[in-house]
Amino acid sequence: MNEKTEVNMTIGIDKIGFATSQYVLKLQDLAEARGVDPDKYSKGLLLNEISIAPLTEDVVTLAASASNSILTDKEKEEIDMVIVATESGIDQSKAAAVFVHGLLGIQPFARSFEIKEACYGATAALHYAKLHVENSPKSKVLVIASDIAKYGVTAPGEPTQGAGSVAMLITQNPRTMAFNNDNVAQTRDIMDFWRPNYSTTPYVNGLYSTQQYLDSLTTTWDEYKKRFDWTMNDFAAICFHLPYPKLALKGLRKMMDKTLSQEKKDSLQENFDKSILYSQMIGNIYTGSLFLGLLSLLENAENLKAGDKIVLYSYGSGAVSEFFSGELVEGYETYLDKDRLSKLKQRTALSVEDYEKVFFEEVELDESGSAQFAGFENQDYALVEILDHQRRYSKVEK
Template sequence: MTIGIDKIGFATGRYRLDMGDLAQSRGVDSEKFSKGLLLDALSITPITEDIVTLGASAANSILDEKDKASIDMVLVATESSIDQSKAAAVYIHSLLGIQPFARSLELKEACYSATAALNYAKLHVEKHPQSKVLVIASDIAKYGINTPGEPTQGSGSIAMLISQNPRLLELHDDNVAQTRDIMDFWRPNYSTTPFVDGMYSTKQYLDMLKTTWAEYQKRSGKTLADFSAFCFHLPFPKLALKGFNKIMDKSLPDAKKEALKANFDASITYSRQIGNIYTGSLFLGLLSLLENSEHLQAGENIALFSYGSGAVAEIFSATLVDGFKSQLKTNRKEELESRQSISVADYETIFFEEDALDEDGNASFADYVTNDFSLVAIKGHQRIYEAKDGQENN
């Protein structure tokens, strides 16, 4: 029995901030963002979008009624949680109409936890071959106006349906993980934005990539020559490029190195237009690779590097299955181009708007552009969600 990713979906904010506009507003050379970070635009979400609406919309784009009847676990990985107790997975389970006898929970470890969720899902399907697991990575990266992290903000959600006999990717049992107790990026409960030691975090990312990759090769016996592509966690694409260069085997034939670089470029296509989406960044890179590479074929292997500050890293691999291209969209770039462009002033107003609760815990919101679901109000401290068909959930 093979187990892996059967379907993959994506949703992001419906507003777009051009990096050139942000650079001009902040008084810096636009190439600091376009070349220094390899970022061209950011996805911006209003207060009516959160990890629930993004996650539900990403999943809604791939699930049919048969899937909803077979899913018996919903896992949401995030570091943008909306509640210290109730899991976002419970809200999403309800919004999607998944059958009631399902386990729903939320996982956290910075940007790494979606990989842990994927492992959990795979183990569950091994034990229960007829079941399906919905894994969602959903986040809104928010650092603050005119801060070092501001140019790497972004928002989005990846949804993956895990099953036996997958039609996209078969996951392997070659995972190698590493944990280090470090303080490179963290957000205490009392802070709405994270604390970041940027240079230190970059060094840790690259060193954990190097050492985990060495251990992976030692345990698996595989080398870079065994893979057609290598996907990376993408805090910003330029860091992943540094990682790609660090693990490159210079003894490989030039044609192989060129093919790997072409697939790397395909893997950062979407992130260049969206920014950092935390837990979903690695899998957005995977989706971008699959939908933009001109050379991938069934039977080829892909390596993946997951990293979450604090820190946990993991390297694992997957194989493309026959017919995988039929599971992919062909108009994703057009969808990204259809986002509404906004000025820097509008971005500052929309992105940083906060709940204005009255004494009874109620709040209403302006009518912003969203995906398939939106947060329409807070009533008595309860978040009220609505699908575009007008059905209300809380």
């Protein structure tokens, strides 16, 4: 039997949801404030806007919002594992997943933990979830990719900042996309992007990181094709990790070989353009960027159908890369939000001055290690206080 068909059961993404912050910064305004040609952002990065998270919004609140948007009360009783992938963790010991588990009211007999490997972490979480469901077919696993990308005022990465969370319910007999048993991963011990414990912002070797992203793509793709006999003709679309969409476009061009017809190239390009729509309005969300691209593709592409295969390229600095694929399930459109673009346009736009105040505000604790917060009325979940160094979250009553 061909290796790529050796699957014991159908497992994949049953439902997928997303949440971002209520604030947005238009990069046209940022370019003017920084004395930069706006084309450097809109054409050089393929970015137009970035989401800005206030102090009361973090990876926990975003994760809870994304998850609650797709889960029923029944599913909260059936989930037996919660995994949060993040590189914006809020505690060195307690997992963000434990906070989310409590906020959502998921039944108590569930494992909850956090995974970290830069932007790759959610892909590892999906694989772990798949293995768990293979072992316990009645299980439902909530996998959440939640991050806030923050670089600093005037930093080279400033226009690629962002905030958001993608939640995925992983089950047997999924209703959105079934995984193929074809993961191929590669690890390289490099320093292209990192953030030591003592730093609130990352260190980036930008050109080197770009080179590693593209070289890892090429070498992992070659290994993937060799192991499973896939070619680009087998796939209706490819989704990329999206630190910024222009880098993914370079990746797409590397994968467009001479064997493809012009019609196939045009179709892949069309679907790529649909896959970056949300990222162009939100920016980089680290672990969630690949899956935000998948969501954007599914909710906006006009030429996809059940049975189509989609290949995904995951990359996390440091570095781990992976290719894997999935197949769209009959009726997948039922579980998507086709009105998301218009909802994103309803966010509150910030001036550059207000963005700098909101995004870079820091917690000021009193002598007891406590602080009270306000201004979170428009959030679904919020960090409402820190009491004796303990973060306290709450669902916001509307």
